[in-house]
Amino acid sequence: MATATSDGAAAARTSVAKVPTDVQPEIARLVQTFSSYKAAGDWAAIDGATRPLDEDCVYDSPFMYISGGRDRVRAVAKLLAPLAYTEFEPKLVRVCMDNTxxxxxxxxxxxLRVVPRKYWWAPVTWFLPSSVPVDGTVTVRVKSWNDKVSLLKERFANIPTPPVLLRWLAGWGAGTTGVIMEPLIYKLYEWFSAGYSSVQGGVDQVSRYPAVAKAVDAADGMRENLAATADSVKAKAAGLVGAQ
Structure with missing residues (x-):
């Protein structure tokens, strides 16, 4: 009886492994859904990347467990977007079908390559690494009746996974903060975008004058020199640490 049940479960669940370039278009779109979600940096991109998620979608990572659905997953993505974004390079794809x-x-x-964001007005970000590569496995679960993503799961090779209660508390805190602050952050984002467009338009107009253009070039050169100096300091510090 037990053997028959096991055989039936195995028959109901099949698994096929393929390289990313050899998967069906539907599977490629699922992989792209996760890649777009992790790489999204602005609000419009985040809205588009989370649209394929189900209303009850769960996000499960070593850092947080978000069970509040698509709205909370989207809100957390917008809350963390100013800190970093992630580039995903798939290497092997396994498709598991659950017919029952x-x-x-x-x-x-x-x-996964985590790329920290660097800001000229935050010198501490100048010393952050250009990217942090992490090997891991991503799981995307899809409901067949609505083609919506019901689970996004991340597991990394060198990062332990804390107990689910701790991750749920972290996800609840981040999700609640994101949902509460989303309208305020959106308004600030609108103001920043409008102000930046106005200032950029004024700079383009003023930069047509030779004296102003020369000053702008000098400022750009100074910024590049500061960045080069920061890289040099990091290299020297790494050399000292290695020598010790």
Whole structure:
């Protein structure tokens, strides 16, 4: 009896492994959904990247567990967007079909490159690494009846996964903060975009004058020199640490 049940479960759940360039277009779109979600930096991109998520979508990572659905997942993405974005390089894709539950899971082994954002007005960000590569596995679960993503799961090779209660508390705190602050941040984002466009238009007009253009070039050169100096300091510090 137990053997028959196990055989039936195995028959109901099949798994196929392929390289990313050899998967069906539907699977490629699922992988792209995750890649777009992690790489989204501005609000419009985040809205577009989270549109394929189900209303009850769960986001499960070593850092937080968000069970409040698509709205909370989107709000947390917008809350963290100013800090960094992630580039995802898939290497192996496993497609798992669950015929009884009418769901499909796509497991993707690959490399996540976390790219910290650097700001000229925040000198501490100048010393951040250009990127931090992390190997891991991403799982995307899809409901067959509405083609919506019900689960985004991340597991990394060198990062332990804390107990689910701690991750749920972190996800609840980040999700609640994101949902509460989203309208305020959106308004600030609108003001910043409008102000930046106005200032940029004024700079373009004024920069047509030779004296102003020369001053702008000098400022750009100074900024590049500061960045080069920061890189030099980091290299020397790394050399001293290595020598010790």
């Amino acid at each position: 539950g009418r769901e499909a899971e796509v497991e993707v082994d690959g490399t």
